[in-house]
Amino acid sequence: MEKESQNGAYVGRGVMTEEQMETLRKQIAVYAVICEQLALLHNSLSSFHPLSSGMNPNGGGYFDPMVASSSVHRVSTRNRWTPTSMQLQILESIYEERSGTPNRRRIREIATELSEHGQITETNVYNWFQNRRARSKRKQPQTRATANDQAEDAAVTTDEKRSCGDSGGFDSYEHILFPSPDLGIEHLLSRGELSGEFNSYRLT
Amino acid sequence: MEKESQNGAYVGRGVMTEEQMETLRKQIAVYAVICEQLALLHNSLSSFHPLSSGMNPNGGGYFDPMVASSSVHRVSTRNRWTPTSMQLQILESIYEERSGTPNRRRIREIATELSEHGQITETNVYNWFQNRRARSKRKQPQTRATANDQAEDAAVTTDEKRSCGDSGGFDSYEHILFPSPDLGIEHLLSRGELSGEFNSYRLT
DNA sequence: ACTATATGAATGAATG
DNA sequence: CATTCATTCATATAGT
Numbered sequence A, B: 001m002e003k004e005s006q007n008g009a010y011v012g013r014g015v016m017t018e019e020q021m022e023t024l025r026k027q028i029a030v031y032a033v034i035c036e037q038l039a040l041l042h043n044s045l046s047s048f049h050p051l052s053s054g055m056n057p058n059g060g061g062y063f064d065p066m067v068a069s070s071s072v073h074r075v076s077t078r079n080r081w082t083p084t085s086m087q088l089q090i091l092e093s094i095y096e097e098r099s100g101t102p103n104r105r106r107i108r109e110i111a112t113e114l115s116e117h118g119q120i121t122e123t124n125v126y127n128w129f130q131n132r133r134a135r136s137k138r139k140q141p142q143t144r145a146t147a148n149d150q151a152e153d154a155a156v157t158t159d160e161k162r163s164c165g166d167s168g169g170f171d172s173y174e175h176i177l178f179p180s181p182d183l184g185i186e187h188l189l190s191r192g193e194l195s196g197e198f199n200s201y202r203l204t
Numbered sequence C: 001a002c003t004a005t006a007t008g009a010a011t012g013a014a015t016g
Numbered sequence D: 001c002a003t004t005c006a007t008t009c010a011t012a013t014a015g016t
Helices: A018-046 A065-070 A085-097 A104-117 A122-139 A184-190 B018-048 B085-097 B104-117 B122-139 B145-155 B185-189 B191-201
Strands: none
Touching: A085 A104, A085 A122, A104 A122, B085 B104, B085 B122, B104 B122
C-alpha cells in the first residue's frame, strides 16, 4: 500500500514532473494576467474613464504574448458541446431541485438562460439531463471501491449537494457588481455560492 | 504562502506532494472563477459603456471565452485500474466468444469472476469492453489516423482546448475541487503586486 | 529525460 | 428511460 506520507519526501504517483509543474505555473500565470487585465478593465469602466486607460496600448487585446503562445486557437472540429463551468453549475443546481427530466417547456427556459453563458442548444440541455440522471443512477450501486487506496476524496460523489443554493441566481449577475471598485472582487468571490463547485484546471 | 504547513512535504526540485498540487489546482480554479465572473461583468458593463474597443480587435466586446473556462478532467490520479494478466486473459477470451455487448448482468458476472484475480469493479469491466470494441473498430478502417492526431495535438503541448467561438469546456463535474476564497484572491486582485504574488506561488 | 503509444475513464450524443 | 457509440482526456509504460 503506497500512500502519501504526511511528512516525508514521498515520491511516487502523487508527484508531478517538472513539466507538469511548468504547465501549472503557466496556467496560473495566464489566469493572473487575465485577471489583472480584467480588473483593470473593470476599474476603468467603473470609474467612467472614457477609455480603457489601463489597458495595453497595443490594440492587440487584453492579452499578451504569454497567453497567445500557450493557447492555440483550437478551432477545429470540436463539434461536441461542452458546458461552461457556469453553465454546468446552473445545470447542477437545477438538477438538484427537481429530479426528473424537465419538460420541453422547462428545457427551453433553461437553454435560454444558459445561452447567456455560452453557446448551447435545447438539445444539449436535454441530453445533459438524460445523461446526468442515467449516470448518477449507475453510480449508486457501485461503491466505487476502486482498488486499495482511494482514501482521498471519493466522497465527492454526485449525489452530494455542494452546489450553490442560488438556483438561477446567476442570471442576474448584477447582484455581484462591485459596490466599489476596490472591494468588489473580494466580495464577488467571498460569495461562497459563487465559487461553489465549479472550477477548471488542467494539468497536462 | 508558499506551502501548506499541515503536511507540506516539500520534496525538492521537480516534484510536489499531492497537497501542493492540490493547492495549485485550487489556485488555478480560483483564477478561473474570477476570470469568468469578471468576463461576465465586463459584458454587462459594456452594454452601458460603449467602450471595449481596445479589448477585442473584433470589436465585439464579448470577451474571452477562451480563457473563462478551461477544461478539466481531474481523475484522482491514483486509481487507475490495471487488469492483471490473468484478468486480461479472461477478458480477452470473453470478448472473443461474444463480440456483442455483454449485458449488465453479464458484466456483473464477469466482474465477480475476475475479482478472484485482483481488484476490479463492474465499471472497470464495462469500460474495458467499451474500449475494446471501440478500438478494435477504429483500427480496421483507417490506416493509422491515430498517430496523426496525436502528433498534431502534441505539438500544442499545453493543448488548450477552448476556442474563441465556442464556450470552453469543463468536462467533469463529479470530482471537482472547491475553490475557496481564502486562497489569496485578495492579493491577486490588488493587481499591483500580481506578478509578485504569483512568484511567491512558485514551487520550486 | 523526453517522446510515442497503449489504455482506463469521462461524457456528449445517438439509438431502442 | 436504458444502452451504446464516438471522441477525447490523462496516465502508465515502452522506446529512443
